[in-house]
Structures are given as C-alpha cells and as structure tokens.
Amino acid sequence: MLGEDGQPLDKEARIALRRQRIEARLEAKKMGASDDAALLLDKADDRVNVSRSVAQTSDSRARLDKVSTTGHALVTDVRTRGDNRENERRIAEELSRQGRRQKLLYEAESSARQNAAVAMKWSALFDKQIPQELLYEIELQRDTCARIIASKDHLIREFKAELKLKDDEYVKALKRQAEDVDTLLQRMGAQFGAQRASYEDELEEIENAFMQERQELLDANKLELNRLLEKRQQLEGRFLEQRQARADDDAAQLDRQRVQDAEDYAILKIRLETEIQTLEQDLEEMRATYQLNSEKLDYNYRVLQERDQENTHTIQQQKRKVARLQDVLSGLKAKYAREDKKFKAENTDLTDEFKRLTEQFKELQSKFAHFEKADTRRYKELWNMNEEQVTATMRSVLQADKVIHEQQLGLHWYPPSDAIFNDGSASAAAAADAAAAAAAVDGGGARGEESGPLAGAQLDNEQIRGMLQLLTNEAAFLVEAKVQKLLEPLPLDEQNLLRIDSILKVLGVESAADVEKMLGYFLADADDHELIHPNDAIKAIKAFVEDHQRRADAAKGKARAAAQTADEQPGPSREEVEFWARMASIISDKTLRVWNALEKALLKHNELLISRHAKMNDVASLHVQNNELKALLNQYLASRVNEDLICPPTQTIRLDEFASFQNTGPMG
Template structure:
C-alpha cells in the first residue's frame, strides 16, 4: 500500500510538472506568435534583425526547457527502474521463502493426516468386520428359516394329495361293494319268491289230484275248492303285490345306481382336477425355485467373477502370482444340472379305441410283453404258465363279476358283438373306472389266478352261492378252475390297494428329498471364493490406496495456487528481462 501511494504521489507530481511546463511553453509560444506579428510590421532591417534574434532566443529557451524536462524525466525513470528491480528481487526472495514454508507445512500436514487416517481406518475396519459378521449370521438364519418353511409347505401339500387320493379310492371301492351286495340280495329275494310260488303251485296240484280221487266227497271238495281258490287269489294278489314291489325296488335301485354313478363320476372328475392342480402347483413351485436358483446363481457368479478379476488386478499391481480357481470349484449342483441326470417315469393313460380294433389283438398283444416285463421285474409267473386262454377266461370272469360298473348304454351297444370283443371293450371301460393301465393287464390276471383267500363274510357268501346256483353250469365249471368267483371282488380290491401303494412309492421315489448339504457347500464356496488372506491383502491395499488418494487430493488442492504463483513469477521474470534489455539499449 505504501508503494502504491508513493507511486500515486509521483504520478500526481509528474502530471503537475507536465501541466506547468505545458502552460509555460504555451505562454512562450504566444510570445513567439506576437513577435512574428511585430516582425510583419517592421520594415527597417535592424529592427527586423533584433526581433528575429529575440524570437530565436525564445525558441532556444523553449527547446532548452524541453530538454531539461526530458532529462529530469529520464533520471526519474532510471531511479524508478532501479527501485522496481530491487522490489522484484525482494518479491522473488519472499515468494521462494513462502514456497519453502508451504512445502514444509504441506509435508507436516500430510504426515499428520496419514497418521490420523491410519487410526480411523483401523477403527472403521474393526466396526465393519463386526457388522459383516452380524449380517452374515442374520442372513444365514433367515435363509435357513425360509428353506424350512418351503419344505414344510411342500410336505403339507404332498400329504393333502395323498389323503385326497386315498379318500376317493376308498369311496369308489365302498360304492362298488355296496351296489354289488344290493344286487346279490335282490337276486336272492327274487329266487326265494319264485321257489315259494312253485311250492304253492305244487300244493295246489296235489290238492287237485286228491279231490279227483275223492269224487264222492263233492261238498267237501267244493268247500276245499273254494278255499283253494281263495288262497290262489290271495297268492296271486300277493304275487302281484310282490311284482309291483319288485318293480318299485328295481326302479329305486336303478335311480340309486344312476345317482351313485354320477357321484362317482363327479368324485373322479374332482379327483382328476385335484391331481391337475397338484401337478400344476408342483411344476409351478419347481419352476419358480429353478428361476430363483438360476437368477441368484447368475448374480452370485457374476459377483464372484468380478471379485476374481479385482483380485487378479490387485495381485498384478502388487507383483504377486495369481492362480485362477478350478472349474470344479464353480460347478453348480442346481436344478439344471440335476435335470440332466434325473429320468422321470411317465405313464400313458388307457385310451378307448374304435370298436373294430378292440378284438382279440389286445389280449394277444398284452400277454407276451406283459409277461416278459413281469418276469424281468420278478413279479410274473413262470414261463408258459399264463397262457392266452387262461388270461381270456380270467378277464371274462372279471368282466362278469364287475358288470355293475359298465353302463347300460354300453351294454346295449355291445349286445350284437362277439363275446371276445365285448370282453375287450368292457376291460377298457373297467380299467378306465379303476384307474388302471393296459400294462397292468397281465399283472391283474396273474394276481387273480394266484389269489387264494378264503371266504370271509357269510352273508355275502350266501347271496353269492344262491346267485351262482342260477348261472350256467358250463360257465361255472370253466371259471371255477381258474379262481373262485366269490374271491373276485376281494382280490380286485387287494390288487388296487397294492397298485396304489406301488404308484405312491414310485411317485415318492421320482421326487426325492433335496440334499441341501451340497447346495450349502456350493454357496459357501461362492461366498468364500476370496480367502481371508486375500481379504487382508485387499484391506491393506485399500488402506494404502486411500492414503495415496488423500495425498493426491491435497496435492490437487494446492496445484491451482502453485500454478498461479508460477504464472506470476513467469510474468515478473519477463518484465524484468524487458526492463534490463531496455536499460542496456539506452546505455
């Protein structure tokens, strides 16, 4: 500020001197102009010479004043230049000293900041490790709870499906057994009524013969005849009432049968719908689980690859050897890999074919391959024991005993066909009702032939004996060699229970429980793909890089100020060089 005020005073004094000089010069110029006007008025040579001399002196005085002013200004300029050079040298020394002090202060602050940063990073690292350990424990606990919940829901669904299957199957068997027993009871009652009518007719014939032998007793005969007529009328009325009652009972049983068939049909449809829903939900859960697995696996794999890439860069930067993990280390035990090795058994439903193709071909084609399959699995009989004739007779007996499961419309359609074709179509319908397949034909026939359970219920056996007494003796002789007709329904029920158990076992084997230990090991491998030593190395490298970054940030903050000082120093040096060159040229 003092230098600037001094410069302002000097400029003001210089301007005043220049103004005074200009004013004096202007006055002298006016005098010279006046002298020139006097010169024009003078005529005498001496006077003109004296005027010219005076004008010349005035001009010389003006020139001398200008030269004096120039010399004074030059001297002042030299003095100011010397002072300016001294000031520049002094400023240069002060700037250098300031830079040295700033550099020393920067080094001291950097050292203090590094020590403080090291302490803060150590504290933060400990806090981060504690938080990471807590987060890992919480995540592991949440994942375990989630997997337990999913497994419990799946087991509950499987249990509900098994209970529904068992309930539907039990209802079907119970309905079929009740209908069969009701038919057997009605047949037995009708046979008893027929026997009573025949006995009454025989008694009436005997009475007629007795009356003819005793012709002399007309009065008694007439009385007895009237009594017999009354009894006959009563019996005929009773027979008529029984017939009407039988017709009503028959209509009632037919309606009840239709109702039970509809109930069974609805139950089967409901069962199939439940099966479809269960399959759909199971497939949806499996698909959702697979999608979640794939998504999480891709994300974790990308993170692992990124971590490996960062690890390789850190090792390369530090000059350490880096080894890539083996391919088996990243091998996934997920659903995609398991699908490549699993083979799910499939079953094809029994389909109804055209009547023209439902002849003996089904029986002949089913005997050989089915027996071969049964012999391979250890469930068949000895080779050659189950012939096609025995199989046909067993199936005919089965169709006769389970005829109540065949609809009346189908019976009317099968009436004009041959017996073999009727048996084939009835088998298709029966298998569709019981939920069996074509491949189970030989197993069912073998089971019926090998079944030797004795009669358990006496009432059912009584009704069956009375019904069998009215059947054709030839048919009874041919079928009794194979299996007792009384054991058809119990044997069929036992076979269906065993078949259901085997299907359930196969379904349970086809969906084994997941081994979570392998998956946990896989996720642990991915989570620990960077070892503890590498993590410590990363932490050390991170600390060094952060310190280096802090130092660079401090340097970057000082760079603009240093650059500004460098520019000012360059400008001052250029001005000094110009001044020195101008002084040299003036000297």
C-alpha cells in the first residue's frame, strides 16, 4: 500500500488508514446516505487504499460483468419477445374460447326452446282429423327441425374453420420459433466472442498490475528490512552493554564465593585429618585381630591332624569287624535253610486256616452289603444338608463380592451363571457329552489314538520312534489277521499307528511309563543310547513280557493284601469332586488377590486415619500449650518488675534477634 508521496506505508499507518475508512463509512451511513452513495464511497476508498492488483482485478470484473450483462440482455430479449407473443396468443385464445362458449350456450338454449316447441306440437297433431291440416302441421314441424339442424351445422362449420385457422397459426408459430432460435444462436456466438476478447484484454491488464505491484512490494519490503536491521543493531548494542554489566556482577560474586570456599576448605581439612587419625587407630586394632586369628588357625590345624590319625585307627577296626560279620553270615544262611523248611510246613497249616477265614469273609461281605446300604442312605442325607449350607455360604460370598466391586472398587460386577449351583449329575452329563463330541471330532474311536497305550507317550522321542519301528517290523505276527484286513484300506501312517497300538496291547503296555520301561530292554548300551540289532528284538520282547508279568503279579498281590487288611471305605464320587471343585472356583484367584489388595489398602487407610486422629489431638494440645506460653510470656514481659532491672528481658530478646540477624545475614 502506497501513501500520497508514492512511498510504501508501514503496518501502523495501514491500520490507521483502515480505521479512518471504517469511521467515514459509518458516518456516511448515519447521515442518511443512500446505499448507492455508500457503495461508491466504499469503492472510492478501496480504489485509493487497496493494492493495485486488487483494484485492477475489481475493475476487470466490473467490465467483464458489464459485457456479460449486455450479452445476457440480448439473449434474454429473444425470450422476452417470445413470451410476449405467447401471452398475447393466450389472451386471444381465451377471448375466442369464451366466444365459442357463448355461441354454444346460445345454440343450446335456442335449440332447447325449439325442441320443446316441436315436442309440444306433436301432441296437438293427434287431435287433427283432417288430413290436409295434419299434412300442413307436419310440414311445419319438418321445417322447424330443418332450421334446428341448419343452425347446428352452421356452428359446426364455424368451429371447423377456427380449427383450420389454429393449424395455420401453429405452423406460423413454429416458423417464428425457428427464427428466434437462429437469432438466439447468432447472439450467443457474438456474446461468446466478445467475452473471450474482453477476458483476454482484462487478463493482460491484471498481469501488468500484478507485475507493478510486485515491484512496489519488493521496494517496500527492502525499506522495511533496512529499518529492521538498524533496529537489530541498536538492540545488539544494548544487549552487549547489559551482558558486560552482568559479567562484572558475576566476577564480584565469584570473588566473594572464592573467599567463602577457602574458609570451608580449611574447616574440611581439619575434619579429614581428625578422621585419618581415627582410621589409623582402627588399623592397629585390625592387625591385632588378624594375629589372634592366625594363632587360632594353627591350633585348629594341629587338632585336625590328630583326628586323621584316630580315623585311620577306626578304619582298621572296622575291617576286622567285617571279617567277623562274614562268619556270622554263614551261620545265618544255615539257620535260614532250617527255618525255611519249618515255615513251609507252617504254610500248609496256614493254607487250611486261610480257607476257613475265606468262608468267614464271605459271611462278612453279606453283612457289609447290608450296612453299606444303611450308611449310603445316611451319607446322602448328610450330603444334601451340607450341600444346602455350602450353597447358601457361596451365595453370601457372591453378595459380598458384589458389594466390594460396586461400593468399594466402583466396578461393574458380573455374576456367575446359575449352572454353577446345579448338582453334580448335570455337570457329569455335560462332561460326558463334551468327551463324546471331542472323540467324534478327533476320530479317536475309529483310529484308537486317544484310548490306546500311546495316548500319553512322547512319540517325538527318536529312540521311542526307533523302538516302535522295530516292533512293527519284527513283531508283526502279534497282529491278528482280522485286524490286518481292516487296516488295508487305511492310509499308511494310520496303518502303522494302529498296528503299533495293537502290538502294545498284546504285550500288556497300558501307559507311557510302560513304554519308557520297554525302551530300557531295546537299548544296547545305556551310555550310548543306541538300539539293539533287529535280530535281538524277539529276545528283548520276551524279557520285557516276563518282567512285566512278574511286576503285574506282584502288584496284584499287594492290591489283594491291601484290600483284605484295609477297611473298604467308598471314596468320593466324580460328581462330588466336581461339586466341591465348582464351589472352590466360584471366587477366582484374581478376585482373591483383589480382595487381599483391597484389605491391605483399607488397613493402611485405617492406620493413616488413626495416625491423623492422634496427630490432630497432638496439634490441638500444642495449640493450647502455645496459647498458655504466649499468655505467660506476655504477662512476664508486662510485669512492673522489668522496669527495676538493669537489663530488662525485652532488650535481651532484641539483642538476641540482632545477633542472629548478624550471623545469618540478610539472606538468611
């Protein structure tokens, strides 16, 4: 923006000019100037104060709008003349329509009167007795009817003539419309050419205005930049002066700090020398302690040497004792042979006694069945009672959990499903259905992958894989022919798996532990972990079967002995175990941890409140004591005895305050 002298204005001058224009515009509106005058004033102000490019753009837009308005007027004139012709045609059409309607009404009324007259004369003709009069009246009726028909024919001819005139007018209207379209196209083409030429001229003018404005802006920015650089140099000069003043202040402060540090260094040196003397005394004490410990270690070493000699003597005595015990062992073996013969005889007698006890045991079984039924009934009654109590307890626990979540923690509580309080039979049935569905999906019933002896074995072990391969190759004869036929249509992997499963069942392998035990018979060396040769596989299988059968018989014997000696107490059923498991899992471990954390937090909060209450009581008591001390101090200072004293307490207090102020300084 340029001033009156052609120089660019700064930011404050532009703001002032803009405010003046706004005030002048508001005053013009208050004085009652018309809208056109205000608009001209605004345009004049804008033309003076706005930039050259904006003014040129505004003028170009006005000229282009004028050219466009002129073209639109020429094009609209064609439409206006067409609309005028159409209005005149519609007015004439309305007049002719009303005339036709009047003619139709008049014709209808006249024909109605004539028809009524004709109809009235028909009744009079029946009264005529003379043929000549009757003929005359009939001829009159015929003439009347002919006039009625002629009137209607005349009206029809007039309407047909008007219809033909309408057709001629429609053709003329089409010709005039074609002429208007040609005129419209001609004027639109002329307007397009004029607008195009005007746009090109105005665009060139706007480009020239922008170039001039660019040069003016460059000059104005250059002047403003020079002013800013001068201002920056002035600010830098003031900044250097202020920095020099701060540097002088910092140097004086460093001198003061250096003196203070020298004093602190002297004090620190004295304290460190004192600590060095103390550490030297501690060192002498540690040396004395070290000498004492060295003497103790020498004494312990001599004691250990003497104990070593005693241990050597004890070993020699133990060797002589072993020789004597070997002689005793020989005597015990002979005694064992004699006792074995005697015990075999006793075994025969005990066998007879066992048969007698077996008969007594059968009688006890019958009695046991009777008492078992009674105990079972009583057990069920106690179970139902305990189940009701446990369920009520669990519901109260859930209510407590709800209160903790909603009132203490402010969380939304999600209750467990009611199915958790159902009896064990429903859960057992659901578990059985889930197990059956899993077996149907996995195909365990058809392939035997879940129920066979390989269910828990770690088949990814390379040694176990090699052992199972040896069994498949060398012990295929253990698989029945029927099973072989059933395996033929299956894939090779499933055939091998089912064949190994069948072989392991024949050998009595029922668990993963049995597979691990069998692996020990197929290892050539326990250190190298290498499998035996395939030719020795049958021997290993026989050895495993014999050892496995022997262990099974021993286990059965122990089980029978335990069953005979122990009281047969029925264990808890699966439904009962599941019931107690559900009751124990109603409150999860996470919820228990939340309860514990909440309990700890509430206990801490309670302790904090108790301590705050105690401190508040202490503060209240201290306030009371302070008030009492203030009262006593004021009473002591206001006493008349102080006037007789050479150094009253009030002056002593002021001297003490002054001394403390001198020691601490003004910054204390």
